[in-house]
Amino acid sequence: MAEITLTQVGKQFGDVVAVHPLDLKIADGSFTVLVGPSGCGKTTTLRMLAGLETSTAGTIHIGDRDVTALDPKDRNVAMVFQNFALYPHLDVQRNIGFGLEARRVPRAEIRAKVKEAAELLDMEGLLPRKPGALSGGQQQRVAIARAIVREPEVFLFDEPLSNLDAKLRVETRTELLRLQRQLSATMVYVTHDQEEAMILADELIVMDKGRVQQAGSPIDVYRHPINEFVARFIGSPEINMFDGELRDGQFTSELADLPLPDVREGPVRLGVRPDDVRRASELRDEHAVGHLRAHVEVVEILGAAAVVYLRTGGRELRAVVGEGEVDDIQEGHEIEVAFDRRRLHAFDPATGERLGA
Amino acid sequence: MKAGEQGLKQTVTGAPERLGRLLVMPLLAILGAVLIYPVLFTARVSVQDYRLNALDQVEFIGTEHYASLITNATFINALRNTAVFVVTAVTLELILGLALALAVQRLGPTRDGVRSILLMPMFVTPIAVGLIFRFLLNQQLGLIPPLLDLFGFRIDFFGPDLALLSLALIDVWQWTPLMFLMMLAGLESLPKAPFEAARVDGASTWFTFRRVTLPLLRPAIIIAVVIRMLDALRVFEYVFAITRGGPGQTTDTIQYLIYRVGFQFFRLGEASAMAYVLVAFVLVLVAVLIWLTRKGESA
Amino acid sequence: MSRTKEPSPVTSRSVRSRLFTALRLGFVVLAVIAVLVPFLWLVASSLKPAPALSAGPFEPFRPQLGWWRDVLASDVRVSLVRSAVVGLVTVGISVVAGSLGGYAISRFGTGGRTLRFGVLSGQMIPPAVLVIPLFLIAFQFGLNDSLPAVIAAHLTFVLPLTTWFLIGFFDAVPREYEEQARVDGYTRFQAFWKVVLPQVRPGIGAAAIFGFILSWNDLFYALILAGGQARTLPVAIAGFNTFRGVELGEMSVAILLSAVPVLIASFFVQRRLIQGLGAGGLKG
Numbered sequence: 031m032a033e034i035t036l037t038q039v040g041k042q043f044g045d046v047v048a049v050h051p052l053d054l055k056i057a058d059g060s061f062t063v064l065v066g067p068s069g070c071g072k073t074t075t076l077r078m079l080a081g082l083e084t085s086t087a088g089t090i091h092i093g094d095r096d097v098t099a100l101d102p103k104d105r106n107v108a109m110v111f112q113n114f115a116l117y118p119h120l121d122v123q124r125n126i127g128f129g130l131e132a133r134r135v136p137r138a139e140i141r142a143k144v145k146e147a148a149e150l151l152d153m154e155g156l157l158p159r160k161p162g163a164l165s166g167g168q169q170q171r172v173a174i175a176r177a178i179v180r181e182p183e184v185f186l187f188d189e190p191l192s193n194l195d196a197k198l199r200v201e202t203r204t205e206l207l208r209l210q211r212q213l214s215a216t217m218v219y220v221t222h223d224q225e226e227a228m229i230l231a232d233e234l235i236v237m238d239k240g241r242v243q244q245a246g247s248p249i250d251v252y253r254h255p256i257n258e259f260v261a262r263f264i265g266s267p268e269i270n271m272f273d274g275e276l277r278d279g280q281f282t283s284e285l286a287d288l289p290l291p292d293v294r295e296g297p298v299r300l301g302v303r304p305d306d307v308r309r310a311s312e313l314r315d316e317h318a319v320g321h322l323r324a325h326v327e328v329v330e331i332l333g334a335a336a337v338v339y340l341r342t343g344g345r346e347l348r349a350v351v352g353e354g355e356v357d358d359i360q361e362g363h364e365i366e367v368a369f370d371r372r373r374l375h376a377f378d379p380a381t382g383e384r385l386g387a
Numbered sequence: 388m389k390a391g392e393q394g395l396k397q398t399v400t401g402a403p404e405r406l407g408r409l410l411v412m413p414l415l416a417i418l419g420a421v422l423i424y425p426v427l428f429t430a431r432v433s434v435q436d437y438r439l440n441a442l443d444q445v446e447f448i449g450t451e452h453y454a455s456l457i458t459n460a461t462f463i464n465a466l467r468n469t470a471v472f473v474v475t476a477v478t479l480e481l482i483l484g485l486a487l488a489l490a491v492q493r494l495g496p497t498r499d500g501v502r503s504i505l506l507m508p509m510f511v512t513p514i515a516v517g518l519i520f521r522f523l524l525n526q527q528l529g530l531i532p533p534l535l536d537l538f539g540f541r542i543d544f545f546g547p548d549l550a551l552l553s554l555a556l557i558d559v560w561q562w563t564p565l566m567f568l569m570m571l572a573g574l575e576s577l578p579k580a581p582f583e584a585a586r587v588d589g590a591s592t593w594f595t596f597r598r599v600t601l602p603l604l605r606p607a608i609i610i611a612v613v614i615r616m617l618d619a620l621r622v623f624e625y626v627f628a629i630t631r632g633g634p635g636q637t638t639d640t641i642q643y644l645i646y647r648v649g650f651q652f653f654r655l656g657e658a659s660a661m662a663y664v665l666v667a668f669v670l671v672l673v674a675v676l677i678w679l680t681r682k683g684e685s686a
Numbered sequence: 687m688s689r690t691k692e693p694s695p696v697t698s699r700s701v702r703s704r705l706f707t708a709l710r711l712g713f714v715v716l717a718v719i720a721v722l723v724p725f726l727w728l729v730a731s732s733l734k735p736a737p738a739l740s741a742g743p744f745e746p747f748r749p750q751l752g753w754w755r756d757v758l759a760s761d762v763r764v765s766l767v768r769s770a771v772v773g774l775v776t777v778g779i780s781v782v783a784g785s786l787g788g789y790a791i792s793r794f795g796t797g798g799r800t801l802r803f804g805v806l807s808g809q810m811i812p813p814a815v816l817v818i819p820l821f822l823i824a825f826q827f828g829l830n831d832s833l834p835a836v837i838a839a840h841l842t843f844v845l846p847l848t849t850w851f852l853i854g855f856f857d858a859v860p861r862e863y864e865e866q867a868r869v870d871g872y873t874r875f876q877a878f879w880k881v882v883l884p885q886v887r888p889g890i891g892a893a894a895i896f897g898f899i900l901s902w903n904d905l906f907y908a909l910i911l912a913g914g915q916a917r918t919l920p921v922a923i924a925g926f927n928t929f930r931g932v933e934l935g936e937m938s939v940a941i942l943l944s945a946v947p948v949l950i951a952s953f954f955v956q957r958r959l960i961q962g963l964g965a966g967g968l969k970g
Contacts, residue, residue: 103589115580119602129588407794414787421842428819490710510952512903512920515941530743645814662814
C-alpha cells in the first residue's frame with residue numbers, strides 16, 4: 031500500500047480545462063472519496079491516477095515512484111469501473127485471474143489467489159459462471175475480486191455502486207468498508223452521491239468545476255464548509271440559505287434577525303442546516319436565536335427522523351426533527367422554531383467564501 | 388430486434404395475418420419465378436442428357452452425369468483449383484482486413500476519408516479489375532514488372548506456377564476492403580469497458596488482442612469468412628479476363644468450367660450436374676457456419 | 687509476484703507507443719497506395735496517346751482526350767444506357783416488392799423465421815445453377831440476348847439483399863410510432879406512409895444504391911444472357927480483351943465510365959452500409 035501525491039496535476043481537452051492544476055496527498059491505507067456533481071473533474075482525476083488519461087500538467091507519485099509517464103499496467107493500481115467492465119466471454123474464474131495471467135503468474139498460483147479472493151467476497155459458487163448469468167451485485171463483486179487479486183498498491187473506484195439498486199448499494203457499501211479495513215488498502219473512490227461519500231470516507235475531497243473545493247474529514251467538511259458550494263452540496267436535505275445585512279454584530283433579514291458576532295459588516299448569506307433548525311422548545315435558551323413562527327406544509331417521515339418543510343415570510347425552510355417530536359407537528363399548523371447559534375454558517379453572497387468562524 | 392420478434396410471437400388471426408400474406412405475395416411470386424423454379428429446373432436438367440445442339444435427343448439418364456463427374460479429371464482439377472484459390476484468397480483477406488481494421492480504427496479525423504479510399508476496389512466491376520491487373524502485371528505494358536526489374540526480379544505472374552496465386556492476389560486486392568469493412572463494423576460493436584479494464588489489469592497489447600479482442604470478434608469473423616468464401620467460390624471474371632483457364636488447366640475454376648461446358652460446348656445436362664455439386668459444397672459451408680455460431684453461443 | 691516493477695520511464699509510454707503508431711500509419715499508407723495506384727494508372731492510360739501506351743510507365747506524356755471521344759461515340763455509350771436501365775428496373779422492382787414483403791415480415795412475422803432467413807438463401811445459390819434455366823427459358827421465349835432476361839437474373843441477388851436490408855430497417859422503427867398514429871386516427875396504410883416510411887427512406891435509398899451497384903457490375907449473367915446485341919457495360923468492357931496496346935486506352939475509358947459513377951454513389955452509401963451490416967448482417 032502506498033501514499034499518493036498529485037502535484038499540480040491538471041487536464042485540458044483542447045480549450046476546455048477539465049481539471050485545474052491541483053495538489054492532493056492521499057494517505058497510505060486511507061479511504062479517500064472524491065465527490066462532486068457531474069462534470070466536476072473527479073472522474074478525470076481518477077482516470078489520470080489510473081493512467082487511462084494522460085495529465086496535461088503536473089506529476090503523480092505512488093509511494094516514491096514517479097508514475098506520470100507510465101502506462102496503467104505499470105502503475106500497479108487496480109480499478110473497479112461503474113459498469114463493471116467484465117470480460118463477457120470469460121467465466122468468473124478467468125475474469126478474476128485475467129490480470130495475473132497477463133503477468134505470466136503460474137497457473138497454480140492464480141487458482142489459489144482467485145480462490146482466496148472469492149472466499150473473501152463470499153462468492154466461490156459463482157466461479158464457473160459467465161458474467162451474462164450474474165446479477166448486477168454479483169458482477170460488481172467479480173469486479174472487486176479482480177482488483178483484490180492483483181494486490182495493487184492502490185484501489186481505484188469509479189462510481190461502482192451507481193448501477194446497483196438502492197438496497198444493494200447500501201449492502202455493498204458496508205462490505206467495501208469492511209474490505210478496506212481488512213486489507214488496510216489505500217482506496218480512492220469517486221461518487222456523485224454525497225451521502226455515500228460521507229459514509230465511506232476517511233478523507234473527503236469535494237470538487238466542483240475542475241477544482242478541489244475542500245478536503246478534510248467528513249465531519250469537518252460538514253461542520254465547517256469552506257464555501258457556499260460545499261455547504262450546499264454536502265448534507266441532505268440541503269442547507270437553508272437566506273440573504274441579509276450584517277450591521278453592528280446583528281444580522282437582519284426578511285426571515286429573522288439574530289446576533290452574528292465575528293463576521294464582517296456588509297451583505298451576508300446565512301446558512302443553517304435543517305438539523306440545526308429546531309422547535310424553539312427543544313433548544314436551550316442560550317443556544318437558540320432567530321425565533322420565528324412558521325407554517326408546516328409537509329412532513330416527510332423517514333423513520334428515525336422526519337423532514338419538516340416549513341413556510342415563513344414567503345420562503346421555504348427545511349428542518350429535521352427526531353421521531354419522538356413528530357407527533358406534535360401537524361401539516362397545516364404553525365410551530366415555533368429557532369436556530370442553533372453554535373451551528374450557523376455565514377458566506378459572502380458575492381464570492382461564496384465562508385466568513386468568520 | 389424487438390419489433391421483429393414481436394411480429395414472430397404474434398398469434399393474432401384476421402386482419403394482420405391476411406394483410407401480411409397479401410403484402411408478401413409480390414416478393415414470393417418473383418422469388419418463386421426467378422429462384423425456386425430455376426433451381427428445380429436445373430435439377431431436372433441435370434438428370435437428362437440435355438445438349439443444346441441436339442435438343443431432339445433429350446432423354447432421361449438418371450445419375451449418369453453425377454457418376455461420371457467422380458472420375459472426371461477436369462472437374463476434379465477445377466474443384467481443387469477453386470479450393471486452393473478460395474483458401475488462399477480468403478485467408479489473406481482475413482489477415483489483411485483485420486490488420487487494416489485495427490489500424491484504421493485508431494486513426495483520428497482522417498478515419499472516414501481513409502476508409503472511403505480503402506473501400507474503392509470493391510465497387511469496381513470484377514471484369515474490369517481482372518483486365519486492369521492483366522495489364523498492370525504485363526511484362527511490356529504494365530507497371531509492376533518494370534518496378535520489379537529495378538530490384539532485379541523477373542516474375543512471370545501468369546505462368547503455370549503462379550497463375551492461380553496471381554488470380555488469388557487480384558481477389559485479395561478487390562475484396563480485402565470488404566473484409567476490412569466487416570471487421571471494422573465488428574470492432575466498433577465491441578464493448579469498450581473490458582478493454583479499459585485490461586489496460587489497468589496489466590495486459591500487454593498483444594495479450595489483450597489474443598485474449599479479449601479475438602474471442603469477442605469471433606462471431607463477426609466467422610460470418611465474414613463464410614460470406615467471402617461463398618463469393619470466392621464463384622470466381623469467374625478474373626479467369627475470363629486473363630487466363631481463360633490456362634496455362635494448361637491451372638486456373639480452371641468451377642464456375643468457369645461450367646461456363647465452358649454449358650455455354651461453349653452446350654452440354655447443359657452435364658453443366659447442371661456440375662452446378663449442383665457446387666450447391667452441395669455451398670450447403671456444407673453454410674451448415675458449418677451454423678454449427679460454428681451455435682457452438683460459440685452455447686460455450 | 688513482482689509487485690513493484692521499475693520500468694525506466696523512457697521506454698514506456700512515449701517511445702514504444704510512437705513506434706507502434708508509426709508502424710500503424712505506415713501500414714495504412716501502404717494500403718492506400720496499393721488501392722490508388724491501379725486507379726491512377728487507369729486514368730493515365732485513358733489519357734495517353736497510342737505510342738505512350740506501349741512505352742514504359744514512367745515516361746512523361748502529353749494527355750489527350752482522343753480515347754474518350756472515341757469511346758463515348760461508340761457502342762459503349764449504348765451499353766452504358768442498357769446497364770442503367772437494367773439496374774433501375776431491377777432496383778425498382780426490388781424496392782417495391784422488398785418493402786411490401788419486408789414490412790409484412792417485420793411487423794406481422796409473415797412466414798415466420800423460415801421466410802425471414804430464407805429470403806437470404808437466394809444469395810447463396812451459385813449463379814451457375816440459375817443461369818442455365820434462365821438461359822433456356824429465355825431461349826424458349828425468344829428472349830435470349832435481351833435485357834428482360836438479364837433483369838430476371840439480377841433480381842435473383844438484388845431482391846433478396848434489398849429485402850434483407852429492409853427487414854432490418856423496419857425492425858429498427860419501434861412499433862409504438864405506428865400504434866400511436868393509428869390511435870390518433872390514421873389507417874394502417876396512412877400510418878405506414880406518414881410515420882414508418884420517412885424513417886426508413888434513407889435506408890431504402892442506401893439499399894437501392896447498393897443493389898444498383900451489384901446489378902451494374904454483373905458480368906456473368908449479362909454475358910450469357912445478353913452477350914451479343916444487348917450487351918451491357920461490363921460485357922462491353924470484356925470485349926476490349928485483346929492484347930493490342932491500342933485497345934488499352936479505350937478499355938481504360940470504358941472502365942472509368944463504369945467505375946466513376948459507382949464510386950461517387952458509394953461515398954454516399956458507406957455510412958448506411960455499415961449501419962445495415964451491424965443491424966442485420968453480422969448479428970443475424
